[in-house]
Amino acid sequence: MNADAYALPAGAAPPGRSERSPHEAATRGERVLDGEGWGSAAALALEHTWRDRPGLLGWLRTNDHKRIGLRFVVTAFVFFVAAGLLAAVMRAQLAFPDNPLVGPDLYNQLFTMHGTTMMFIFAVPVMQGMAVYLVPLMAGTRNTAFPRMTACAYWLYLLGALSLWIGFALNTGGDAGWFAYVPLAGPQYGIGKRTDVWNNLINLTEAMGLMVAVDLATVIFKMRAPGMSLRRMPLFLWASLVTSLMIIFAMPSVMLAANLAQFDRTFATHFFNPSEGGDVLIWQHLFWFFGHPEVYFIFIPALGFVSSIIPTFARRPMFGHDAVVLSLVATGFLAFGLWVHHMFATNLPELGKSFFTAMSYMIAIPTAVQIFCWIATLWTGRINLRTPLLYVLGFFAILVLGGLTGIMVGSVPFDLQAHDSYFVVAHLHYVLLGGAVFPLFGAFFYWFPKFTGRMMGERLGRWQFTLFFIGFNVAFFPMHILGLAGMPRRIYTYAAETGWGPLNLVATIGAVVIAVSILLFVINVVRSLAKGEAASADPWGAGTLEWATLSPPPAFNFVALPVVASREPLWAREADEPTHVRGLSAQTREGLVTTVLDARPDVRYSYPTPTIWPVVAAITVVGWLFWSAMTPSGMFYGLIPPAIAFIAWYWPTQKETAEQLLLERRP
Amino acid sequence: MNLRRIVSGPMRAGNDAQAKATRERQTTPGSTPAIRRGDALDVEHLPSYGFGTRSLMWWGTAGMSTIEGMGFALMIAVYFDLKSRSQMWPNEGTPPQLLWGTLNLVLALLSAVPSVFADDAAKDRDLARVRFWMIVFLVIGLGLLGVRWLEINALNVRWDASAYGSAVWVLFGLHTFNVLTNYADSVVVTAVMFKTPVDGKRYVDIAENAGYWWFIVLTWIPIYAVVYWGPRF
Numbered sequence: 091m092n093a094d095a096y097a098l099p100a101g102a103a104p105p106g107r108s109e110r111s112p113h114e115a116a117t118r119g120e121r122v123l124d125g126e127g128w129g130s131a132a133a134l135a136l137e138h139t140w141r142d143r144p145g146l147l148g149w150l151r152t153n154d155h156k157r158i159g160l161r162f163v164v165t166a167f168v169f170f171v172a173a174g175l176l177a178a179v180m181r182a183q184l185a186f187p188d189n190p191l192v193g194p195d196l197y198n199q200l201f202t203m204h205g206t207t208m209m210f211i212f213a214v215p216v217m218q219g220m221a222v223y224l225v226p227l228m229a230g231t232r233n234t235a236f237p238r239m240t241a242c243a244y245w246l247y248l249l250g251a252l253s254l255w256i257g258f259a260l261n262t263g264g265d266a267g268w269f270a271y272v273p274l275a276g277p278q279y280g281i282g283k284r285t286d287v288w289n290n291l292i293n294l295t296e297a298m299g300l301m302v303a304v305d306l307a308t309v310i311f312k313m314r315a316p317g318m319s320l321r322r323m324p325l326f327l328w329a330s331l332v333t334s335l336m337i338i339f340a341m342p343s344v345m346l347a348a349n350l351a352q353f354d355r356t357f358a359t360h361f362f363n364p365s366e367g368g369d370v371l372i373w374q375h376l377f378w379f380f381g382h383p384e385v386y387f388i389f390i391p392a393l394g395f396v397s398s399i400i401p402t403f404a405r406r407p408m409f410g411h412d413a414v415v416l417s418l419v420a421t422g423f424l425a426f427g428l429w430v431h432h433m434f435a436t437n438l439p440e441l442g443k444s445f446f447t448a449m450s451y452m453i454a455i456p457t458a459v460q461i462f463c464w465i466a467t468l469w470t471g472r473i474n475l476r477t478p479l480l481y482v483l484g485f486f487a488i489l490v491l492g493g494l495t496g497i498m499v500g501s502v503p504f505d506l507q508a509h510d511s512y513f514v515v516a517h518l519h520y521v522l523l524g525g526a527v528f529p530l531f532g533a534f535f536y537w538f539p540k541f542t543g544r545m546m547g548e549r550l551g552r553w554q555f556t557l558f559f560i561g562f563n564v565a566f567f568p569m570h571i572l573g574l575a576g577m578p579r580r581i582y583t584y585a586a587e588t589g590w591g592p593l594n595l596v597a598t599i600g601a602v603v604i605a606v607s608i609l610l611f612v613i614n615v616v617r618s619l620a621k622g623e624a625a626s627a628d629p630w631g632a633g634t635l636e637w638a639t640l641s642p643p644p645a646f647n648f649v650a651l652p653v654v655a656s657r658e659p660l661w662a663r664e665a666d667e668p669t670h671v672r673g674l675s676a677q678t679r680e681g682l683v684t685t686v687l688d689a690r691p692d693v694r695y696s697y698p699t700p701t702i703w704p705v706v707a708a709i710t711v712v713g714w715l716f717w718s719a720m721t722p723s724g725m726f727y728g729l730i731p732p733a734i735a736f737i738a739w740y741w742p743t744q745k746e747t748a749e750q751l752l753l754e755r756r757p
Numbered sequence: 758m759n760l761r762r763i764v765s766g767p768m769r770a771g772n773d774a775q776a777k778a779t780r781e782r783q784t785t786p787g788s789t790p791a792i793r794r795g796d797a798l799d800v801e802h803l804p805s806y807g808f809g810t811r812s813l814m815w816w817g818t819a820g821m822s823t824i825e826g827m828g829f830a831l832m833i834a835v836y837f838d839l840k841s842r843s844q845m846w847p848n849e850g851t852p853p854q855l856l857w858g859t860l861n862l863v864l865a866l867l868s869a870v871p872s873v874f875a876d877d878a879a880k881d882r883d884l885a886r887v888r889f890w891m892i893v894f895l896v897i898g899l900g901l902l903g904v905r906w907l908e909i910n911a912l913n914v915r916w917d918a919s920a921y922g923s924a925v926w927v928l929f930g931l932h933t934f935n936v937l938t939n940y941a942d943s944v945v946v947t948a949v950m951f952k953t954p955v956d957g958k959r960y961v962d963i964a965e966n967a968g969y970w971w972f973i974v975l976t977w978i979p980i981y982a983v984v985y986w987g988p989r990f
Binding site: 236375 | 785786787788790791793794795796797798799800801802803804805806807808810811812813816817820821823824825827828831832835838839842843848849882916917918919920921922923924926927941945949952954955956957958959
């Protein structure tokens with residue numbers, strides 16, 4: 091083993107497949123421990139131990155965080171395109187006054203499906219998917235803490251998303267807006283099964299979100315590479331940690347709300363029925379207590395992307411690392427004090443509204459601190475202007491514009507004028523696309539070589555960025571003016587006399603440009619997958635651990651777990667520090683648990699093996715939810731299949747117990 | 758620990774299982790901390806499992822408890838929001854009968870006792886004691902579930918009668934659902950204890966199951982207060 095245990099030479103080849111089973115070796119009393127280099131017996135054993143079974147069954151059973159993370163990202167992107175196409179239909183409808191293309195009922199479903207898909211099926215899952223892929227690699231471990239749960243979360247998400255879209259295809263898509271206000275979504279006005287399908291989707295995607303959040307928080311707290319103390323933790327891990335903790339505290343709120351709404355619909359409870367003592371406003375409180383932090387579940391991972399991309403392309407460590415960490419944490423806390431600014435148009439006490447205005451302004455402080463740190467990093471670095479950095483620069487411009495309109499709508503008198511107008515539509519797209527989708531594209535370009543082993547096309551990337559940036563502003567900037575001119579959101583058409591026609595046409599042209607840029611992105615991905623330039627382990631010269639292993643990484647991530655002594659372990663190495671871990675079993679899936687603050691090695695950990703039960707559990711849970719949405723008794727009988735699936739999931743096999751006993755040492 | 762000696766008393770009297778457990782404990786090799794060997798940090802002899810915050814399961818359980826705790830807290834907030842909007846509370850029906858709910862509070866606190874001893878025994882890797890206390894726990898838990906059934910029949914309001922009825926049923930139901938799932942969970946981890954050989958990780962599961970039971974017991978105190986005393990003030 092040489093000193094550069096994990097800083098592999100560029101283009102190092104993965105070992106071939108071993109024909110000898112490490113389990114056979116184990117039964118003969120041979121023990122193979124990791125900590126050797128590529129091509130060693132340990133590497134061959136790791137390859138054998140960690141590879142998934144081929145074929146459909148292996149595909150369904152896998153709990154490899156890289157495969158699942160990419161599934162999240164690809165699925166989310168497919169739904170991003172689908173929801174984008176719905177937006178294109180809406181833009182086509184609004185391009186001209188009195189356009190007969192789409193009627194009001196379909197239009198209600200269009201904007202509900204667009205918003206719901208973008209927020210619940212694209213934005214949160216894509217960010218969590220990127221984190222599921224990246225967090226274990228950046229932390230220097232071999233899988234997530236609860237890999238079967240990660241797998242189950244993906245299947246819940248996929249089935250939930252499909253159910254919403256199948257409902258839409260059957261004219262049962264949600265139609266009460268992405269925040270489904272009662273009483274419009276209640277039993278009295280929300281007739282048919284449209285809102286029931288929507289409520290189920292909320293339950294499924296939020297269950298997914300919570301499972302992934304617990305999983306990632308555990309990885310970040312307990313599975314970091316030895317030496318990666320909190321002070322040395324990369325900023326993306328901080329961003330993922332803050333996001334995961336926020337999800338744990340915020341998402342129960344919307345799950346509770348969706349269930350109360352569903353009880354009103356299925357069991358005739360009266361939570362939101364004022365005539366029986368219910369309260370419609372409590373829906374808005376519960377929804378936005380989740381809904382505002384949700385913006386930050388999307389935005390904070392994006393800040394993590396930006397803080398990963400900038401140091402690499404400025405070729406220096408992050409300026410003000412500690413200030414950025416504190417800002418991320420502060421954003422996480424402040425985000426819970428903002429929800430009422432979505433409710434300024436309701437009858438709440440004025441003093442309360444003033445408080446939420448102040449809180450809304452305060453959140454500008456940590457965001458500004460980060461922007462100044464990024465600027466300082468770029469200013470003092472040696473800039474390498476590649477596509478990922480272009481997206482970050484675009485993010486600056488658009489996020490700042492969205493922040494400025496945020497200051498406007500954060501003030502109660504202005505908000506009362508702009509409420510439910512296109513001004514809000516413009517603001518939220520500037521914040522969400524600027525704050526999340528621009529960094530996401532940058533991140534995708536940045537980590538594509540790690541995902542696939544190939545570089546993405548730079549020229550097409552620049553074209554895509556340019557078209558996206560122009561198209562975005564052409565599409566959404568006019569909406570500010572339309573909103574100030576009085577155009578309400580969620581109207582399916584307008585009269586020619588309003589004078590809103592020309593600007594709407596401009597916005598539609600912008601939407602077409604965005605569509606072209608997304609098409610270029612798809613072409614670029616397909617072309618790069620087929621014949622992109624081969625990527626080395628660390629093609630951008632970055633400093634964090636995901637670049638220490640092959641591109642794409644082997645199933646076991648690292649041939650020897652790294653030991654780190656600095657924030658950018660690939661850039662700066664202490665001469666007198668150990669470089670890697672040895673002594674984990676290569677014959678079973680073993681990992682390392684470290685202490686929370688200092689990441690000292692503490693306990694060995696046996697990862698759960700792949701099994702089919704997470705998929706079965708997800709299917710049975712979806713069956714339970716739909717059964718209970720259709721008949722009240724399904725609420726009870728429907729629980730039996732998931733109970734069986736979860737017990738089978740847990741039940742230890744003879745082989746697992748035997749392996750565990752073989753490796754056992756008392757604490 | 759005196760307490761432990763007292764409660765492990767019934768299991769002591771000429772029990773082969775006890776001796777077997779002690780033997781098993783002694784034959785498992787002990788662990789040593791990570792040591793440096795050249796460029797490598799050798800972790801071969803670290804423990805293969807750990808209790809409390811050393812176990813990943815502890816963190817997973819803590820995360821799930823926080824999620825459910827948030828759900829309970831928000832549901833209590835909904836209850837009081839609805840209460841604050843009503844002239845009369847209950848606005849339909851009468852307050853739930855105190856007897857069964859209060860009895861269940863006592864049973865819940867009582868059930869924590871065998872749970873704590875099972876936890877303790879798991880940390881000692883004492884299979885016989887774990888089995889004994891888990892079965893005691895499951896018996897008390899069964900009583901608790903039975904009383905829950907009586908409670909449901911003594912809530913004195915239907916869920917569809919009014920917002921009050923809805924709030925009481927859902928708050929009560931959320932906690933009952935958690936009791937049921939954790940009871941099922943306890944049955945499964947106990948069953949695994951009868952499937953020998955038992956590896957160290959399974960003792961951690963017993964300990965984490967007991968930790969989660971504390972969450973169920975402690976959350977019942979405020980929920981009991983709201984469900985039973987909320988309509989009386």
